[in-house]
Amino acid sequence: MWHARKWMKQTEPFLMTWHAHLGYSLNLFQYFKKPETVENIANKYDLDEVLLSRWVEVGIAVGHLKKKSKKKIQSKREMVTYLTKESERSVGILLEEMFELHIPTLLNYKKELVRQEETMSTPVASMVAETSKLLEAVTLPKVASLLKKQKSKTVLDVGCGLGGYMMTLAKQFPTIQFHGVEIDQDVCRRANEENSFENVSIDQGDFKEMRFRKGYHTVMLNNILYYFTVVERLALIKKATDVLRKKGEMILITPLADGKHGKRFASAFNSFMTAHNEMHPLPTRKEVAYMAKQANVKVVEERALIKEGGWYLIRLKKK
Missing domain, CATH: 1.10.10.10 (Winged helix-like DNA-binding domain superfamily/Winged helix DNA-binding domain)
Structure with missing residues (x-):
């Protein structure tokens, strides 16, 4: 790292x-x-x-x-x-x-x-999924500590990508049931091909449209907020709150546009997100606080993960 x-x-x-x-x-x-x-x-x-x-x-x-x-x-x-x-x-x-x-x-x-008429480029979804794996080295120890502290038994990973977070955590916590949701069909297929854990399941679909029978102790949303508009983010946080058990916790891992650290990189990253056709501006601390209030959850922690890039771990607790 x-x-x-x-x-x-x-x-x-x-x-x-x-x-x-x-x-x-x-x-x-x-x-x-x-x-x-x-x-x-x-x-x-x-x-x-x-x-x-x-x-x-x-x-x-x-x-x-x-x-x-x-x-x-x-x-x-x-x-x-x-x-x-x-x-x-x-x-x-x-x-x-x-x-x-x-x-x-x-x-x-x-x-x-390359002496070919056409070179193959990496699909965006797969590229982002691979990039997310780099962040795991920093985030996983902290997420593992939180799961242990929460005594979590069920974890939902929204936008799980290749499932790297869950599979690494599943090895460390064999008694916790991990459930991943990934909207991209090819990425989900790759994730299931790589999954060899009995306590990990991965489904393909749109989280906002899916139904869940039981509540989760922990819901993770790692590096996905900038794929949604401000209105869609609020709906996403509300949906995540709905599938949480009482006193359950939500873990957000995201760059912040106005975080205390990594202002240069974050501001340029935010420019890229704003200009990209499939991305949206980075969330701000004020926006996170607003979404938490609207979803009836409380911000209990904001921790810098990668100061150079302005990445943060934010914990929200269901009341």
Whole structure:
């Protein structure tokens, strides 16, 4: 896991350069030369306000922008001097060449290197499932400790992916019954092929549409909140609450857009999520608190798992 943290840290300079390139190529640093609101700039220059907000969040995190009031943002002097089209001292054209000529060529290197007409790419669902396995090294000891403390006998893993969490935990807790739900058919098939534990079962389906006969002591939702809109997340948390037993606990593992740690990586990650067709903005601490209140559960713990990436473990307890 040390290497995963290392590479997260090493992506930060790239995120800063990406932000600078976007600021120069769209002249955003010039637009914010004087304190302005995101709403005004978006309306004035016909920009997507949500995506502009994400760019501003990254800019504040990496030190390219500064807050002048609750809503107004201003470019740092250095950005205006060196990364605006109006400045005679601008070096922004170098970034533009790098991002619009060099980097696209480098990203295409993979296809050019393999002498085939068409190279196979990893399906998104499988890629995310494999990425989630990397997080297990950090999260599993903490989840195992919680299950032991809760004296949990039944665990539901929503969006279980390849079932890695459950299978590792099933070996450590042979008396606990683990039930996984995975919406992607291919991922679910792979998970069942790899499952050799009698105390683990995995079903394919949409959690929101499924019925459950009995309540669970613990419900886990690991790295799935950003697949849903804010409205859908609330419905998801309410559904998870419904299948919990009284005094049962919900474990959320997710990056937070406004966590205390990993602000640079999280802000850029949030920009990616917002722009992606199949993803949604990261949840905030305020949103989690609101969902908990609406679902009649209590936030009992918020713990940083990977500070560099802004990943957190959040515990919700049913009243």
